[in-house]
Amino acid sequence: MAFPEDSVGLVRPQMLHFSEPLMLACGRSLSDYELVYETYGELNAARSNAVLICHALSGHHHAAGYHSGEDRKPGWWDSSIGPGKPIDTRKFFVVSLNNLGGCNGSTGPGSLNPATARPYGADFPVVTVEDWVHSQARLADALGIQQWAAVVGGSLGGMQALQWTISYPERVRHCLAIATAPKLSAQNIAFNEVARQAILSDPDFHGGHFQERGVIPKRGLMLARMVGHITYLSDDAMGEKFGRELKTDQLNYDFHSVEFQVEGYLRYQGEEFSGRFDANTYLLMTKALDYFDPAAAHGDDLARTLAAARADFCLMSFTTDWRFSPARSREIVDALIAAGKNVSYLEIDAPQGHDAFLMPIPRYLQGFRSYMNRIAL
C-alpha cells in the first residue's frame, strides 16, 4: 500500500443527507436527497482554505487519491490535486462531490423515488448547473464553509464554477474555469442530441425504466460515449495516437472486423463506459450542458451577467480543444474585462484536445499551480 509521495493517499467517500426540499429550475423539487463527497487536506481554523471541485459530464466525487491499495488508478483529477500539485492539499482543504442526478452515490435516477418506492429512472427531474450550485451551497453550509477560497472545474465543471460567482458572489474568492464555454454552440447541442437519441432509441431503454426490467441500454450508451469521445480528442491527438494504423496486417473487407486501431479504441471506450455509467444520468448531464446559458436572463449580455461577481477569475483553454475552443474561453475573458473583473487567462498549446484539462501537461500544471499559490488565505 505504498502510494506516490505526491498523492493524497487513501481517501474515503462520505455522505450527507439533506432533508430540506430543493426547488429546481424545472419547477419540480427534490423533497430530500443525499450527496456523496470526498475531502482532501485539512480545513484551517479560519475556514478560509476550502476549494470546491466541480466535475464534468462523466465525473464524480473521487477526484484524487485511492480507495484501496489495490486501486490501479487514482481519482480522475489526481494530476492536479495533492501535496505539491496545483491544488496543493498542504495549503487547501479540497471538497469534491458527485452531483445530483449522478450515478456514483449521490441521489440520482438509480435512487429510490420516495413518492413511488421505485427507482426514479427517467422520472428523476432534469437538473441544471444552477440547481447543482444551490445543492453545493448547502453542502458548503453543512461543512461549515461560508466562503470558498476557490471553486474549480473543467468543461461542465467550469460552468458550475462560473455559476457560483453569479449565484453566490459573496461566497467565492476565486473562480477557475478551465476548457469551458459561456453556453453551448448549436454544434455542441447537436452532438448531445445524437448521444441522447442513441440512448432514447435503444429498445432496452424502456422509457428510462430499464432498471426495473433488469436490463441496460448498453448499445445506446456505447454509441453516446463513442460520439462524445471523438469530441474530447483533437483530430491531431487521434492522428498521433492511431493514425491509420491497421489492427491486423491485412484488410478484412467486412463490417465487423476492427480494421483500424481507432475503431478498436472507440469500441473499447464505449463498451467500458456502458458497463459503468447510467443512461439516465447521461441524459441529465447532456441536458444540464444544453441548458447552461447564464446570460439568457440578462439580455444575452455576459458582462452584465457577471457584473455582480466578486471573485477573481482564472480561465484556461487548450489550443486543439474543438469542443470548447479557446475562442469560447475568450468570450468569457472579454466579458469579465468589460465587467471590470480581475481575470487571468492562459491558453495552453497542447495537442490533446478537450481532454487536455485532465492531463499532466507541464505548462498547464505550472500556470494552474502559480495561480493557486497566489491565493491569499
Place this chain on the structure above:
Amino acid sequence: MAFPEDSVGLVRPQMLHFSEPLMLACGRSLSDYELVYETYGELNAARSNAVLICHALSGHHHAAGYHSGEDRKPGWWDSSIGPGKPIDTRKFFVVSLNNLGGCNGSTGPGSLNPATARPYGADFPVVTVEDWVHSQARLADALGIQQWAAVVGGSLGGMQALQWTISYPERVRHCLAIATAPKLSAQNIAFNEVARQAILSDPDFHGGHFQERGVIPKRGLMLARMVGHITYLSDDAMGEKFGRELKTDQLNYDFHSVEFQVEGYLRYQGEEFSGRFDANTYLLMTKALDYFDPAAAHGDDLARTLAAARADFCLMSFTTDWRFSPARSREIVDALIAAGKNVSYLEIDAPQGHDAFLMPIPRYLQGFRSYMNRIAL
C-alpha cells in the same frame, strides 16, 4: 412543366447490364451487375467532350434536371450542371451514375444475389473506390467514351476522380477533386465507425438481412445520418442557421421535447434519410471512404502515387470544411506539384462547411466555371 432556363430539364435514368465478371479489391467478384446512369448534353462527334460525375456518400445518378414536372427539387448537383453552369451542358456531355453497392438502381445490397436468389443484404461484397473506377471505365467503354474530358467529384466523389488519374491515366484529361482528401484521418474513420455501430447494433439490422424480414434498421440509420450531418456543417453554419434558438418559448425540461431548433433539424434529417436510404449501402459507402488510401501501395508517397497521372488537376476546398479541411486538399496539391503536374487550386471562403461543395456559392461556381471553360475539346 416549365423548368428553369438554365436547367437540363426533363431527364430519364438509363440502365446498362454488364455480364463480364468484375473482380473486386476484396478478392470477391460480381458475376454480373447493372449500373443506372443519366446523361446531360450531347456527345460530340470526336467523343472528346464527355465529363464523368462521381457521387459522394449518399449521392446517386440523378445529378441534374427533373424526372417529372411534379419534382419539387432537381438533381443533387443541379447548381453546377446545366446550360451556362460550371459544367456547361451546351459544351459537355455529362455522365452521372449510381455506384455499385448503391441503393438507387445500380446493383447493390437490395438486389437479388444470383447465387442465392435472395437479396444480397450484408452479403454484398465490400466495394472500394478502385472498384468503382473500374466499373465506371466499363460504363465509359459501353458508351463509346475512350477518354473523359474531365472526371469531377466532391468528397468521396473527389476520391474517385483522383483514383481515375491513377488507374486510367490515359483516359482522363482533367481531374476536378473538390472538398476531398488523399485518405481519411483517424477522426474521419472514428465518425464512420460510430455510424456503422449505430446501424450494426440496431436490433432491426438482423445481420444485414432485414429486407427479408420486412423491417428497416431505422433507428441506426437515423443516428448514422445525424452524426454524419453534424460533420457536413461547420460550427459556424450551424450557429448561423440555428444558434441556440428555442423551438418553443419555454424550456420543457424533459428528454423528448425538441428544445432547440438544431435538435428538430437533426431529427428531421435523420428520419427523412432513414426512410430513403439503405443501411447496407451506408455501411459500404463508409467502408469505401475508410479504405481509400492510394498512396499506401506506393510507400505512403502521394507524389509517387500520382506520378503516372497524365491529367491536369483542379482542387477546390472550403475554409470552414472540417470534415475534409483545406489542409487535406493542400496535401494533394503539394504532392501534385512535387510530381510535376499542372494543378489549379482554389480555396473558397465559405461558412457552409463540407456541404459547401453542393451549394451555389458565387466564388466557387465562378472558379469552377472558369476551369471547365478552359478545357479544350
